[in-house]
Amino acid sequence: MKAVYFAWVRERVGKPEEIITPPASVITVADLIGWLKGQGEEYAYAFENGHVIRVAIDQTHVKHDAPIAGAREIAFFPPMTGG
Amino acid sequence: MSTVIRIQREDFDPQAEADALTKGRHDVGALTTFTGFCRHEEGALSALELEHYPGMAEKELQRIVDDARARWPVQGITVLHRYGKIMPGERIVFVAVSGGHRGEVFAACEFIMDFLKTSAPFWKREHKVDGSHGEWVDAKDADDQARERWK
Numbered sequence: 001m002k003a004v005y006f007a008w009v010r011e012r013v014g015k016p017e018e019i020i021t022p023p024a025s026v027i028t029v030a031d032l033i034g035w036l037k038g039q040g041e042e043y044a045y046a047f048e049n050g051h052v053i054r055v056a057i058d059q060t061h062v063k064h065d066a067p068i069a070g071a072r073e074i075a076f077f078p079p080m081t082g083g
Numbered sequence: 084m085s086t087v088i089r090i091q092r093e094d095f096d097p098q099a100e101a102d103a104l105t106k107g108r109h110d111v112g113a114l115t116t117f118t119g120f121c122r123h124e125e126g127a128l129s130a131l132e133l134e135h136y137p138g139m140a141e142k143e144l145q146r147i148v149d150d151a152r153a154r155w156p157v158q159g160i161t162v163l164h165r166y167g168k169i170m171p172g173e174r175i176v177f178v179a180v181s182g183g184h185r186g187e188v189f190a191a192c193e194f195i196m197d198f199l200k201t202s203a204p205f206w207k208r209e210h211k212v213d214g215s216h217g218e219w220v221d222a223k224d225a226d227d228q229a230r231e232r233w234k
Contacts, residue, residue: 004136006134006136006204006206007134007206007208007219008219056136056139056204059136059138059139059142059143060139060142061143061202075136075139075204077136077204077206078206078219078222079201079221079222080200080201080202080203080204080205080206080222081200081205081206081207081219081220081221081222082133082135082164082176082199082200082203082204082205082206082207083119083164083175083176083196083199083200083203083205
């Protein structure tokens, strides 16, 4: 699946998007954040306060207990500050 | 009824956008508009930089407009949001709602802004007058609370 990052999550990870291949044991968004945290220092930094990160699957907001099965694009970003 | 949603780098003309919702119509009794601007924050801010999630931002604004239409019998709705670098005094966001009466257009406009601020994927970063690399703006609890009142 494609992972996309925005704002300070993007800056900390150091790239706007990438293809990720999490193992089968990763079922939910929370699992995926936990797995990403282990992918290197930059990920550990980006996801250090994993609970504050907002997530969208295929451009729709989801909660951290949402399953990721079937997701084509999963986005990670800080709480929104538009308007 | 017409919905216009645009996410654009360039400025917009609030009067022209408002006129587009009322021109030639005899059924509009009320029109409200909201325009949000970039503040200078006591002179400390030289610009805001707005990042967005292309595709999702449009979808999320459409979903907010659909929710507003499900609650109030309004007519035209226009939502514009800029991205990129925006200077103090410049416009950032615009919402216009037309309808038969003031009650529904005031309510729908506020509802759209409250949800736009907390669920449309836009992020602001500050650029400081002293040239320092600004911080990303933190989300405000007050914005979450403003949204809660619509439950």
